[in-house]
Amino acid sequence: MQSPNDDRQYRLLTLDNEMQVLLISDPQTPKAAASLDINIGSGDNPEGRGGLAHFLEHMLFLGTEKYPNPAEYEQFITEHGGNRNAYTSMEHTNYFFDVDAAYLPEALDRFAQFFISPRFDEALVDKEKNAVQSEYQMGLKSDSRRGLDVLQQAMNPEHPFSQFTVGSLETLADRPDSSIRDELLAFYDSQYSANIMRLVVLGEESLDELEAMVVPMFSPVPNKSFQHQSIDAPLFASGELPALLQIQPQATRRLLQVLFPLGDYRDDYQAKPMSYLGNLVGHEGEGSLLSQLKAEGLAESLAAGSGLGWRGGSLFSVSVTLTEQGVANYDRVVQLLFAYLEVVREAGPKEWLYDEQARVADLAFRFKERAEPINYVASLASSMHYFAPEDVLRGNYMMTDYQAQMLREVVAQLTPDNALVVLDDQSVSTDKVSPYYGVPYSLAPASAAQLAGWEASPGDVALALPEPNEFIVDNVALVDVDQEMVGNPQRVLNEPRKRIWFAQDDEFRIPKGALYVNFRSPLAGQSAEQAARASLYTAVIRDQVNEYTYPALLAGLNFSFYKHAQGISLRISGYTDKQFVLLKDILEDIAEGDFEAQRVENIRKDMIRGLENAVAKRPSSQVFDDLRESLLRGEWGEQALIDALRNTDQATLGNYAEAFWQSATAEALVYGNYELPATKELAKMLDMVVPEGAPPQLPLLQVTRLTEGEQALYPVTVQHDDSVLAWYLQGAGNSWDDRAATALTAQIMKSGFFQQLRTEQQLGYIVQAFSWPQFDVPGLVMLIQSPVADGASLASAMQAFMAGVEGDLDEAQFARHQRALVNEINRPQKNLWERAEFYWQSIAKKRFEFDGREQLAAAVEALTMESWSAYYQEHFLSEARSLQVVAPGKWGKLPAGEQTRYSSAADIKASHGYYQVQ
Structure with a gap:
């Protein structure tokens, strides 16, 4: 069954090799996509070979018997406007790609060979x-990976999920009795079987044409009739619970998790007991657990639901940011x-609450909108393992089987004696260290006194089930549609302090809309x-209105309120039926301007902690933040913001908010399922x-604005052994021609950059080259995070690559890259939200003709290989406008050359001119 809002055609096949295939015909799609999901993951690693499934995922990209060149697949996909990737989870390995629609047959043929005849070239295995x-x-400083490493030590060692997942040189090393290549082959040959594969292919061709394409390509995938063994071992060994697991995080992280091992309810997807329970425990409205925790100053946020699942069980998790x-x-x-x-248990299952969730889910399916093809096929391929054929498209949205007894059984298991309580904080006491990530932790049975305290009455607290949700759409x-109001937005109000743009949607035709307001x-x-203070203010307002905006969110009304470069944005999107009710409530709260002192203090401290935690971010992310701060006026480093927050209290914040609103102007966009009088209502509310x-x-x-021929160097400190180099090259100017030439350069570079510096030279895992315009000022970035090379070596490798770009390019390749970029620029918006975002960004940039895409595409098409080459030679090689931001890592070595060295982002901005943009 498909959504009434979905006009694509579907066909489900089972090939002779028992592979299940879902075909999707979409004649209007600009991108074709495919995903193959195999029900094998890290939980299937052979004992003692942690990371083998993940390593196998890597190897399948590196050449097949039919296409032996390890760069061929990546190059073909990139030159034809596509992307490719994969992931390995505990139970799944999912491979996926997209490509310009006309090139699906060639891309799919290359993809199919992964599962028919991979080479596992010995030299590439070692690399x-x-x-x-x-x-x-x-990931050594990633608290999520560190936390998993510790959790796996608490798991029953007989359970397959207790194994190391990522892999390392140690776990993947050759052994006297077995080479890792032999074990890769054995793992692939025994477990990569067609009968546990699910394939989804989306293309512009008809279903018959897709079937004629797919069947001969994937029928040769061997069927080994693989059958999973049941997982009889419990996740936690008998007698281990209840327990307290304390973890010392890298960041200033204050997190409490309570984990409950339960049965496997994935086959009960029509009932969705975990969704029902997660909605109750994770609710944020009046009377909720989070509301009480905030009232007592104990927590900032809360989430609940089922995460980990396996054949025979699942883990229900409640996570609280403290x-x-x-x-x-x-x-x-x-x-x-x-x-x-206990409140939930005593109240018993509530069919009206279940029906509310079911109604919201049904509306979401009824008005389901198009996602990116690559994401859509990857999600469907995974889902096909769990849903009946007739429910593949709808399974995630189904709540059609209310089972009160099942709901009672689930909540009956959420008791203290079945709980693992996990506390993440730097203050905890530890006596052990995890094996792979070196995390200090302790694990001990919950004491009798603790259990008694957990089970004791909490006193006079106002905990209650949610009230009926008034925001669920009625209309x-x-x-x-007024034909005069379709097409590009029109400015229907133009006052000194207020401007409103309006357009009706006549293409997507759903009862939804985008109501965006920019307060500058x-x-x-x-x-x-x-x-x-602007960031703190928006956070305080979001917190203040959360109890009534959360039910709206559950009902399909999205709300955001956030600081940006020139002010504060308020966005409401989703079903139009109750939008103005929500907007009125929010604006009344803003106008009232009262803040609770304790909540301001808690949020302020939480923001400071988040900024302090920047040191635990991925090193490449930290360096990239420094690059952004160097280029943008109005961007500030963590320490400057921390100092400012420390000097802000409730009174200071109140004074700031008052001054902000006294100086504010409003520009709004109303686009979607609205009539023109809605703009008058909005104008009154903005008053x-x-x-x-x-x-x-x-x-x-x-x-x-970097100058011609400039070579700037900005060394930064990152607490990590890896070196990182982010090399930014700015375009020669800010014209459409500059933007086109820079974007095309990035398109031409990205595949070869990855292949040469990542796959061949093995300089690191994060190896990227990409276009990076800032407020449309064109630029490109080469980025590498390396555990094996110093900053000088990275710069030399990048420079050598840049010097060879033209020599590796012929006219045919140039034409393919040019067409791929033009196709991407001109790609039609696939849903109402993409269209709204395009209109909104055009308005912000004062492009009131809404022709930015056409201008850029025309400039790209006007480039010849000769004119592009001349631009590349002059502006990216001989007279480059260059800024290298480098974290030297354990080597302490910086790129060589006669560069102007800067000590801070502020110094860079103070010593340069700038582009002024709208």
């Missing part, structure tokens, strides 16, 4: 182990959780203090926060 090692080392007080009183947090679960009628002010980003009078002068956005 690619280094890539796995790089990925492993990259305040400092919450860490000190984590037993109280656990007590309140069990008190809330899904489509408004009449000169007080948003001219100093670190302004930036910090609650936007004053009358002449608007203040708004400063323009500014981007650092």
Whole structure:
């Protein structure tokens, strides 16, 4: 069964080799896509070979008997406008790609060979182990990976999920009695079987044409009639629960998790007991567990639901982000959780609550919108393992089987004696260290006193089940379309302090819309203090309105309120039926301007902690943040923002908010299933926060302007052994021609850059070259994070690659790259939200003709190989405008050359001119 809003055609096949295949015909799609999901993952690693399934995923990209060149697949996909990737989870390995629609047959043939005749070239096996090692080392400071490493030590060693997942040079090393290549072959030959594969192919061809294409390509995939063994071992050994697991994180992370091993309910997807329960425990409205935790100053956020699943069981998880007080009183947090679960147990299953969820899910399926083809096929391929054929498209949305007894059984298992309580904080006491990530931790049975405290009455607290959700849509009628109001938005209100743009949607025709408001002010980003206070203010407002915006979110109404470079944006999107009810409530809260002192303090501290945790981010991300700060006026480093937040209290924040709104102007877009009178209603509501009078002068956005031939170097400190180099090359100017030439350069570079520096030279796991315009000022970036090479070596490798780009390019390849880029620029918006975002960005840039895509595409098409080559030679080689941001890692070595060295992003901005942009 497919959504009434989905006009694609589907066909489900089972090939002679028992591979199940879903074909999707979409004649209008600009991109074709395919995904193959095999029900084999890290949980299937042979004992003692942690990471083997993940390593196998890497190796399948590196050449087949039919296409032996390891660069061939990557090159073909990139030259024809596509992307490719894969992931390995505990139970699945999923391979996927997209490509310009006309090239699906050739791409699919290359893809099919992964599962028919991979080469496992011995030299590449040795090289690619280094890539796995790089990925492993990259995660050494990742608290999510560190947490999993510790959790696996708490698991029953007989359970397959207790194995190391990523892999390393140690776990993938050759052994006297067995080479890793032999074990790869054995693993592939025994477990990569067609009967446990699910394939999804989406293309512009008819279903008959897709079937004629796919069947001969994938029928040769061998069927070994693989059968999974049942997992009889419990996730936690008998007698191990209840227990307290304490973890010392790398970052200043205050996290409490309570984990409950349950049965496997994935076959009960029509009932979805875990979804029902997760919705109750994770609710954020009045009377919720989170509401009480916030009232007591113990928590900032909460999430609940089923995450980990395996053949025979699942793990229900409740995760709470704690305040400092919450860490000190984590037993109280656990007590309140069990008190809330007792409320749920005593109330019993509520069919009306189940029906609310079912109704929202049904509406979501009924008005399901198009996703990116590559994401759509990857999701479907995984889902096919769990849903009946007739439910493949709808399974995730089904709640058609209310089973009260099943719901009672599930909640009955959420008790203290079946809980693993996990506390992440730097203050915890530890006595062990995890084997792969070196994480300090301790694991001990919960004491009798702890259990008694968790089970004790929480006192007089107002815990309750959610009230009926008033935001669930009642009216899904489509408004009449006025042909004068379709097409590009029109400015229907133009006052000194308020402008409103309006357009009706006549293409997607769903009862939804986008209502965006940009509140601009000169007080948003001219100093670190302004930036910090604007961010804190928006966080406080989001927290203040959360109890009533959360039910709206559940009902399909999305709300966001956030700081940007020139002010604050408010966005409401989703079903149009109740949007103005929600908007009125939010604007009234904003206009009232009252803040609770304790909540301001808790949020302020949480923001400071988040900024301090930047040191635990991936090194490449930290360096990239430094690059961004160097280029953009209004971007500030973590320490400057921390200092500003430390000097902000409730009174300071109140004064800032008052001054902001006194200086604010509003520009709005109303696009979708609306009628024109909605803009008048919006204008009246905006009067609650936007004053009358002449608007203040708004400063323009500014981007650092590098000079011709400049070689700038900015060394940064990152606490990590890996070196990182982000090499930014700015275009020669800010014209459409500059933007086109720079974007095309990035398109031409990205495949070869990855292949040469990642696959061949094995410089690191993160190896990327990409276009990176800042407020449309063109630029490109080469980025490598390396555990094996210093900054000077990375710069030399990048420079050598740049010098060879033209020599590796012929006219035919140039034409393919040019066409791929033009196709991507001109790609039609696939849903209402992409269209709204395009309109909104065009308005922000004052491109009121809404022709930016056409301008850029025309400039790309006008380039010849000769004219592009001349631009490349002059502006990216001989007279490059260059900025290298480098973290030297354990080597302490910087790129060589006569460069101007800067000590901070502020120095770079202070010593340069800038582009002024709208």
